[in-house]
Amino acid sequence: MATRIMILNGPNLDFLGIREPHIYGSTTLGEIEAGCNEVASLLDVSLAFHQSNVEGELIGLIHAARGSADAIIMNPAAFSFTSIALIDALKIFDGPKIEVHISNIHARDELHRHSIISSASTAVICGLGPYGYIAAILAAVQRLGRLPATIPAALRGLEVSGKA
Template identity: 55%
Template sequence: MTKTIFVLNGPNLNLLGEREPSIYGTTTLRDIKARCDAKAASLGFAVDFRQTNFEGELVEFVHQARKDACGIIINPAAYTFTSIALLDALKTFDGPKIELHISNVHARESIYHNSLISRTATGVMLGFGAAGYELAIEAMAGLATPS
């Protein structure tokens, strides 16, 4: 049986390590992927790690996860606060879903306080920096059943 966790990343996360390091740190998305792969492997899972700047593509990733994933970890970035399409797609996924943010969005400007995605998330992880991804993998390993 496959035990694959989809780790989905939204817009501008391809710029991690360069973009606003005072908020997001200096770790790159490539570094985060390597850490996720290692953490998941140590727990008997595989990771399908993806990033896109396009809302429709992120929705398509969720659709594919319905067939191929035992859980979804998603950092929707700006789509957290704006995308009903992404919310609706995530509602169709029956497995566990963890919403992830590198920064503590509640300690930031008020535009970052109202997550649409939290309405369908099993759990929310925020404010742990890049290490939050590994923590989310560990949490997902406890929640997910093999697909």
């Protein structure tokens, strides 16, 4: 059976590519979803990709993940800094919970520097831009025992941009 991952995106992420491109870049959420689906197909992973500006909808999706997902990847966006309700919901989910932020929140202004959601997360990935979602998929699959904990020998000699 394929690994099942639910990817949740919080408020205003539906405006990626338009909103503050100097912080979040020009990649849209649709482009991020397409990239995630491409990687998921290579790894035999089934993805459910969601975005909501409503905290209660995200909580409902986390509750639903208990029976439909092996791992959750979440970019809580602004809820990162305010939502005890999301923390409580995430604590109910038993599988890996990977928190993703497109920007490096630790280098941001004081309002965007400390995610309280991290207290309920298995791991946090920030500052990698849209690639953070791909890293989160790989991390979730590894946490579920489907990838090795170290770099496989097959990747050690991998050529990057024509250079060994």
